Amino acid sequence: MVRLAGRLGGWAIMMTGVLIVGSLADVGIRFGLYGFGELLNSTALIEAGDNAWIRVPASVALVLLMTWICVLGTDVSARLQNILILVQVVSLLVFAAVATYRALQGDSPLDEITPSVGWLNPFGAGGAALSSGLLLGVFAYWGWESAVNLSEETTDGAKTPGRAALLSTFILLLTYVSVAIAVVAFAGTQWLSDNAGEEEFVFYTLASEVLGSWDWVLLLSVSTAAIASTQTTILPASRTGLSMARRGAIPHQVGRIHPRHRTPDVSTWLVAVIAIIWYVGMFLVSENALFDSLTALALLIAFYYALTGIACAVYYRRHLTESVRNFLLIGVGPVTGSLMLLWLLGLAVRDQSDAANSYSGQAWFGVGPPLVIGVGVFLVGVVFMFVWRAQGRRYWAERPSLPDPDVVHGLKPARPDPDGLEG
Numbered sequence: 001m002v003r004l005a006g007r008l009g010g011w012a013i014m015m016t017g018v019l020i021v022g023s024l025a026d027v028g029i030r031f032g033l034y035g036f037g038e039l040l041n042s043t044a045l046i047e048a049g050d051n052a053w054i055r056v057p058a059s060v061a062l063v064l065l066m067t068w069i070c071v072l073g074t075d076v077s078a079r080l081q082n083i084l085i086l087v088q089v090v091s092l093l094v095f096a097a098v099a100t101y102r103a104l105q106g107d108s109p110l111d112e113i114t115p116s117v118g119w120l121n122p123f124g125a126g127g128a129a130l131s132s133g134l135l136l137g138v139f140a141y142w143g144w145e146s147a148v149n150l151s152e153e154t155t156d157g158a159k160t161p162g163r164a165a166l167l168s169t170f171i172l173l174l175t176y177v178s179v180a181i182a183v184v185a186f187a188g189t190q191w192l193s194d195n196a197g198e199e200e201f202v203f204y205t206l207a208s209e210v211l212g213s214w215d216w217v218l219l220l221s222v223s224t225a226a227i228a229s230t231q232t233t234i235l236p237a238s239r240t241g242l243s244m245a246r247r248g249a250i251p252h253q254v255g256r257i258h259p260r261h262r263t264p265d266v267s268t269w270l271v272a273v274i275a276i277i278w279y280v281g282m283f284l285v286s287e288n289a290l291f292d293s294l295t296a297l298a299l300l301i302a303f304y305y306a307l308t309g310i311a312c313a314v315y316y317r318r319h320l321t322e323s324v325r326n327f328l329l330i331g332v333g334p335v336t337g338s339l340m341l342l343w344l345l346g347l348a349v350r351d352q353s354d355a356a357n358s359y360s361g362q363a364w365f366g367v368g369p370p371l372v373i374g375v376g377v378f379l380v381g382v383v384f385m386f387v388w389r390a391q392g393r394r395y396w397a398e399r400p401s402l403p404d405p406d407v408v409h410g411l412k413p414a415r416p417d418p419d420g421l422e423g
Helices: 002-039 043-049 052-072 074-104 127-141 146-153 160-187 189-194 199-246 265-285 287-315 324-352 369-391
Strands: none
Touching: 002 043, 002 052, 002 199, 002 265, 002 287, 002 369, 043 052, 052 074, 052 199, 052 265, 074 160, 074 199, 127 160, 127 287, 127 324, 146 160, 146 199, 160 189, 160 199, 199 265, 265 287, 287 324, 287 369, 324 369
16 A cells, blocks of 8 residues: 555656656746747737747747756756746736825826735635635645755755755745735735636736736746746656656656766656657646646645655654654644645545536546546646556565664764765
């Protein structure tokens, strides 16, 4: 049972990258064209952002470029991320500050409303609105742990990834909440409701209304955020593929390490290629189908996050009673989070079974498309698992390992990377 859960958890992590990478690149290209169009006062660039024949090939090219950078090495990827993160965070906070100030001053051309602490109450709405909002939150905050996936490739890998994960969580919280409050305060709920489903139109309009001739700042910020996320999504998915291949859960060829760059090149390119096929395929079905696949992505994220919390408590079970700190941080905390995510997953499955709650509004096999996509991805993983088990049983025969007590107590760092990845 433990092996089955681990195999499905790893599969879910890899597939989240597959489902989202193309869409992130699409947003990066679209808003990049919008931003430069506004900056250069070029109608042609703005129209190109709405042209699928331009945007889709450019998005595919961007995925390939980001994949190549990931293969070059973590140092190159980290330097690019530093630039992109700085641009997007500063730009978003400037937008949030200006929008909130103008809303409080009654200077919004839309129907501004005064911010309220009650906006932060997650139970202000119920039903599909609550579950959809919570599921969106899971998706929005997904990715904070990317640094943890690269612990063997990080300087001071015993401490730096954990600190980076905590810091990124606070940065995400600050930017998301600030921008969300600013948008609602400046535009008002009625205007946002009237334009629901037109995310690109909303931000394009708000950028102009809030920042005026400086609207390109926000548009390029959204673009850089999407481009950065394209890269950071490829990284953990590829490292999960490497781990699974080295343990015998998937073909060992996937775990190949590039002899020069010391990165898992096969796993990285595999994630990118499958992601491109998925992105183009869903786009050919309809753009709404692509959005539905993002909702399905949130289902997968909720599943493997919940599984991770339970696995943490189980893996460190012999150390839970050593101290109150251990009991709370590696026992109560992870399990509580897991139970909340499982509750959310149940609500989401219930609500997404109704096609009316999906982007397309059309039923697939009698239920909403996100549920079909999510379950379909799991079934493909299960089928592949049994097919591979019939060919190689090393993963299933391996005895579970136990944590090193000295590592748990911080007396020594985790063991060096056995696969020879770069440091």
